[in-house]
Amino acid sequence: MIVRRTEKKRFTPKKKDENDRRLTKESTTDSESGYYVKGEREKQFAYSFHTACDRNGFVLGTIVTPGNIHDSIILNPLLELIIHRFTVPFAVVADSAYKTAPIVHLLLRQCILPVFPYTRPKGVKGMFKTNAFYNDAYYDCYLCENDQSLVYRTTTRE
Numbered sequence: 001m002i003v004r005r006t007e008k009k010r011f012t013p014k015k016k017d018e019n020d021r022r023l024t025k026e027s028t029t030d031s032e033s034g035y036y037v038k039g040e041r042e043k044q045f046a047y048s049f050h051t052a053c054d055r056n057g058f059v060l061g062t063i064v065t066p067g068n069i070h071d072s073i074i075l076n077p078l079l080e081l082i083i084h085r086f087t088v089p090f091a092v093v094a095d096s097a098y099k100t101a102p103i104v105h106l107l108l109r110q111c112i113l114p115v116f117p118y119t120r121p122k123g124v125k126g127m128f129k130t131n132a133f134y135n136d137a138y139y140d141c142y143l144c145e146n147d148q149s150l151v152y153r154t155t156t157r158e
Contacts, residue, residue, distance in 0.1 A: 034066025050074045052082050060086060071097040076106060091115050 025035040027045040036046040046067035052060045061081040063074055075098055082089060091113035092098075099116040107114040123129065133142045133150070142150040 032066060034068030036067030048074075050078055052078050071095075072100050072103060075103055079106075079110075079112075088112065 025045075027033050027035075030045060033045040033047055035043070036048075037043050044067075048065050048067050048069060048071070050063045050065065050071065052062070054060055061078060063078050063081070065074055075092075075094070079089075079092070088110060089112055092107055093115040096117050096119055099119065104114050104116075128144055132145045135141075136143050136149075139149070144150065
């Protein structure tokens with residue numbers, strides 16, 4: 001049985017309230033540092049030192065940032081620094097903090113081999129993954145691997 005999805009009114013984006021502001025912590029002694037949080041225990045004002053090395057461990061370039069800047073944001077500027085000073089590297093080896101789709105696309109577009117650690121698949125065991133479903137445009141529904149249609153019920157902000 002295939003059920004046609006009914007047309008629903010789209011959600012309008014929530015309006016931002018001028019009073020809704022995130023509180024940011026700023027050091028009273030070093031305003032350029034960033035509030036670094038790792039887990040529940042480590043919370044401190046700090047800096048991060050990002051380093052690019054060659055295969056022999058020689059430092060090719062560095063960038064220092066406030067501690068609250070995520071590692072993955074610095075990869076592109078650090079890579080541009082290395083390319084400007086030397087040449088396009090054959091590969092980039094990095095930890096799992098850099099294993100994001102935008103970084104992989106950036107590296108592949110520049111013909112650089114991304115080398116990241118293996119991470120276990122996320123999700124609930126036994127549940128279908130997103131790519132197990134396909135859209136049936138004719139009946140305007142989604143079908144799973146077992147050819148069962150997904151019945152659209154409703155969507156709410158909650």
